[in-house]
Amino acid sequence: MSKIKKMVFLSFLVGIALVIYVIESQIPVLFPGIKLGLANMISLTALILLGWKEALTVMLLRTLLGSIFGGTMSAFMFSIAGGILSNVVMIILYKYFKKFLSLSTISICGAIFHNIGQLLVASIIIEDFRIYIYLPVLLISAIVTGYFIGWCTKFLTENLYKLPMFKGLKY
Numbered sequence: 001m002s003k004i005k006k007m008v009f010l011s012f013l014v015g016i017a018l019v020i021y022v023i024e025s026q027i028p029v030l031f032p033g034i035k036l037g038l039a040n041m042i043s044l045t046a047l048i049l050l051g052w053k054e055a056l057t058v059m060l061l062r063t064l065l066g067s068i069f070g071g072t073m074s075a076f077m078f079s080i081a082g083g084i085l086s087n088v089v090m091i092i093l094y095k096y097f098k099k100f101l102s103l104s105t106i107s108i109c110g111a112i113f114h115n116i117g118q119l120l121v122a123s124i125i126i127e128d129f130r131i132y133i134y135l136p137v138l139l140i141s142a143i144v145t146g147y148f149i150g151w152c153t154k155f156l157t158e159n160l161y162k163l164p165m166f167k168g169l170k171y
Contacts, residue, residue, distance in 0.1 A: 005165055010046070010054055017042035017062040022070045034141040037111065037149060039066075043087060044107060044153045049160060052091040059083045074125075078118045085117035086110035103157075104150030111146030112139060 021039040029035055039062055047055035063083050067076035090110040093101055115138040123129045160166055 006050065006054075009165070010050060010057065013042050013046050013054075013058050014061045014065075017058055018065050018069070021062050021066040025066065025070050025075075031137070031141070034138065034145075036145050037114065038152075040086070040107070040110065040114070041149050041153045041156065043083075044090060044103070044110070044149065045156055045160070047087075047091060047094055048103075048153070048157050049166060052095065055091060056084075056087055059087050077121050077125075081121045082114035082117035086114035089113040102150065103154045104147045107150030107153065108143055108146030111142035111149070115139065115142050 017039040020042065024035060024038055027035070040059075042062070043055050043059045046058045060080075060083070063076065063079045067073070067079065087110070090106050093106045093109055098106070115135065119132055119135060119138070123131045
């Protein structure tokens with residue numbers, strides 16, 4: 001894939017992730033701190049199709065722009081901490097264990113570490129690590145949402161591989 005095509009596709013992914021992020025932020029949550037995290041599907045897709053640097057770029061730009069368009073500074077801190085931690089975990093798992101782990105398993109691990117990162121920020125803000133008592137509830141939601149995001153990512157990447165620009169490209 002040429003550098004220009006790669007840059008255009010990366011910009012396209014950032015735009016899609018941003019739209020999903022902003023729309024999802026408008027959906028009321030059923031339980032505090034729990035949401036699907038649909039924009040993470042785009043970061044995971046970038047990891048698979050383009051590589052780890054591009055996956056981090058999508059997450060960073062989506063988080064920054066999403067916070068500018070529809071968030072607050074505290075939302076940015078929670079999102080960036082969870083996003084960086086979850087992406088690093090997914091990058092490591094995908095790079096070294098993709099033959100042994102499904103995309104859903106990698107996504108679940110990413111969702112778990114996203115929650116851990118957010119709780120870390122919360123514990124620093126309130127100056128109390130007892131907030132981690134909330135972790136079991138978040139872990140249950142991470143398993144459900146992580147599985148769903150992994151499944152959607154698998155479906156998305158399988159169909160993107162059918163496009164001419166991705167023929168023969170397998171990471």
